[in-house]
Amino acid sequence: MPEYRGRPRQITIVTVGSRGDVQPYVALALGLQRVGYHVTIATHELFRALVADHGLAFAPIAGDPRALLTDPRGDRWLDTGRARHLLPAARAFLRAVPDFVERLLADVWRVAQESDLLIYSAVAAPARSVAERLGIPAVAALLQPLHPTRAFPAIGLPTLPRLGARFNALTHRVAGRVAWWSVRRPVNAWRRTTLGLPPYPASSAVSLMGPPTTPTLYGFSPHVVPRPGDWPPATHVTGYWIVPLDPSWRPPVALVDFLAAGPPPISIGFGSMTPAHCERLTAIALEALGRAGQRGVLLRGWGGLGADRALPDTVFGIDDVPHEWLFPRMAAVVHHGGCGTTAAALRAGVPSIVIPLGFDQPFWARRVAALGVGPPPIHRRNLSAENLAAAIARAVRDPVMRSTAAALGAVLRAERGVDIAVDVITRVAAPVGGTAPAHPA
Numbered sequence: 018m019p020e021y022r023g024r025p026r027q028i029t030i031v032t033v034g035s036r037g038d039v040q041p042y043v044a045l046a047l048g049l050q051r052v053g054y055h056v057t058i059a060t061h062e063l064f065r066a067l068v069a070d071h072g073l074a075f076a077p078i079a080g081d082p083r084a085l086l087t088d089p090r091g092d093r094w095l096d097t098g099r100a101r102h103l104l105p106a107a108r109a110f111l112r113a114v115p116d117f118v119e120r121l122l123a124d125v126w127r128v129a130q131e132s133d134l135l136i137y138s139a140v141a142a143p144a145r146s147v148a149e150r151l152g153i154p155a156v157a158a159l160l161q162p163l164h165p166t167r168a169f170p171a172i173g174l175p176t177l178p179r180l181g182a183r184f185n186a187l188t189h190r191v192a193g194r195v196a197w198w199s200v201r202r203p204v205n206a207w208r209r210t211t212l213g214l215p216p217y218p219a220s221s222a223v224s225l226m227g228p229p230t231t232p233t234l235y236g237f238s239p240h241v242v243p244r245p246g247d248w249p250p251a252t253h254v255t256g257y258w259i260v261p262l263d264p265s266w267r268p269p270v271a272l273v274d275f276l277a278a279g280p281p282p283i284s285i286g287f288g289s290m291t292p293a294h295c296e297r298l299t300a301i302a303l304e305a306l307g308r309a310g311q312r313g314v315l316l317r318g319w320g321g322l323g324a325d326r327a328l329p330d331t332v333f334g335i336d337d338v339p340h341e342w343l344f345p346r347m348a349a350v351v352h353h354g355g356c357g358t359t360a361a362a363l364r365a366g367v368p369s370i371v372i373p374l375g376f377d378q379p380f381w382a383r384r385v386a387a388l389g390v391g392p393p394p395i396h397r398r399n400l401s402a403e404n405l406a407a408a409i410a411r412a413v414r415d416p417v418m419r420s421t422a423a424a425l426g427a428v429l430r431a432e433r434g435v436d437i438a439v440d441v442i443t444r445v446a447a448p449v450g451g452t453a454p455a456h457p458a
Contacts (some may be wrong), residue, residue, distance in 0.1 A: 026446055027131055030158070031059045032138040033080060033121065037288060037357030039064045041160060041236050042138065044258040046073050048435035049442065059128040071260070076128040079120035118200055122207040134446050139163060143204055145227050150212040154445050157233040158438070160356040161377045164233070164252055165189035168245035172380040232445045234438045237356070238429050241363060241384055253441050256434025257360045262341050272314075275333040279312050281348040282333070283409055286316025287374065288355050296325050301402045302351070303332060308406035311348065311413065340365075345426075349412035351405070354378035354385070354394070363390065366426020368412035368419060372400055390422040 028049055032042045039060050046056040050073065057074040058064075061081055068075040122143055129135055129147045135155045137144035148155035161172055167182035171192035197217075205216035227233075229249035235242075236258045244254040276282070285302045299315070299322055306313040313332045315322050328334050340358065344350050344365035352358045354371040359381040362369045369391040371382035382394035392408045412418060 026133040027055045027057070028134045028136060028442075028446070029057045029059055029076070029129055029132040030136040031078065031125055031128065031141040031144045033060065033078070033140040034138070035288070035355070036064065036067070037355040038138060038140075038160065039067065040260055040357055041258040041360075042136075042158065043068060043071055043073065044260040044435055045136070045158065045236070045438055047071060047260070048258075048439045052439060052443070054446075057128070057132075059124070078124035078128060080117055118203045119207075122203065122211070126207075126211055134442070136442070142227075143200075143207070145231070146204070146208055146212055146214060150214055155227070155231070156442055156445055157227060157231055158236060159233060160236050161380070162235065162237075162242055162245075164245075164248050165193070166245035166247050168243075168247070172377055232441060234441060236434060236438070237360065238363075238432060238434070240425065240428050240432075241388065253437065255437040255441070256432035257364065257429065258434050258438065259341065259360070259364070262339055266339065266342075268338060268342060269335070272333060272335060272338065275314075276346055279331075281346060282312035282314050283309075283349050283351060283413075284314045284316060284343060284347045285351040286318050286322060286358075287353040287372075288316075288318050288358050295322060298322060298400075299325060301400060301405060303329070304402035305405035305409060306332060308402060309409040309413070311409055314343070314347070316343075349409060351409070354381040356381060359385065360429075363422075364426055364429045366423040366430075368392075368415075368422045370395070370405070370408045370412055372397055372405075388421070388425060389418060390425055391418070 028046075030042045030046055032039050039058075042058060042060075046058055049056050055074070057076050058068045059076040059078050060068070061079075062077045063081055065075050065077070121141070125141065125144050126147055129144065129151065132151070133153055135144045135148045135153065136158050137155065139157075139159050139161065142157070145155050145157070162169075163172070165171075165186060166189065167186045170185045170188040201217070208214040208216055230251055233249075233252045235244075235252065235254045236256075237254065238256050239254045242254070244252070283306060285306075287298070302313065302315065302322070315328070315332060315334045316338070317334060317336050322334075340361035341364070344361055344367060347365070347367055349368045349370060350358075350362040350365065351370045351372065352362060354373040355376075355378060359369070359371070363385075369385045371378070371385050371391060371394045373379045373382040373394055374397055379394070379396075385391040386393045392411050395404055395408060
């Protein structure tokens, strides 16, 4: 990739959420840094080390997602099912932490002051207003398909029957209104008092992502979610944004020994999610592995999966290990369907068994099944050792599923998602002065 030789520009990336909502932007920032941009990632204090360890500048913004989800209110929120769908979850979240939006808005304004260009995730979409106030370009960088389309329903609504293109378009209009009305008052107050901008009209379903002309990057593969033909020309489905594995990283010796002691195991983990009754999930996972006759690796995650008991010799527990290293060594991956974990599992080329817990996870779970790289998803309320064992057995023994997963993984690993995204960003950045670097399309 050509090196950028003009005046280094300051780019600030604002992202909010769990590790899976932050790590792809680290990959994007590294790509921008390689061609000469100065990049700051503004996110929660919890991820300072993740950002700094990759040689990137860090700026703190409000919120601690781990504290929220480990709080009893967060557990009850997940357990009642209100988080199963994105829009009800957003409304419940805002009621649970009423000052979060105000603190987020103040921090977005603060971290953007020295920026020449802003890049923002879905929850950090108010950064677009800051760019408007500062007179600088902004790029939406999203991990879920949020633009209206007739191709599929809005992902934030409950699972709906297939009622056709017109109905799909209607769901996006409804989703846009609900999302906007959830934050309309604090956002408009902030635009007036802090930014000196007129409020957005209360009567319209303002798209938080911006008008159709807003440059938008989607950090997933067109082989996983094909780009709908009715999306605006300014939207780009680039491929996944993957942080390269640190060549100096070494896996724990005990894990290497475990993997060498038998056939490839099943990875089971739920990432940053902290579901209620994690001990029940552990019991189900262990029984399912036994029923299916498989070895397992339990990724404890924020929920502490498997941490409450002694594990049999056929199961290895570990707090954290890079998915890019671990998943290709597995026979299959059981996970929650988070966008980052789903990307890593698909790229590994092994089948996925998805147990969606909330937010956008049901959407990715359905895509896994539709692509033929995993069995139908198992929703948590229906989860049992019997049906998890059956899903594991199918994932391990179905030759068509395994070959399909391997073929898709090879295609995804060949993509250049970060390079394509950097190319789009440099074209957007060009008007702020100097000559933008030219990258391959």
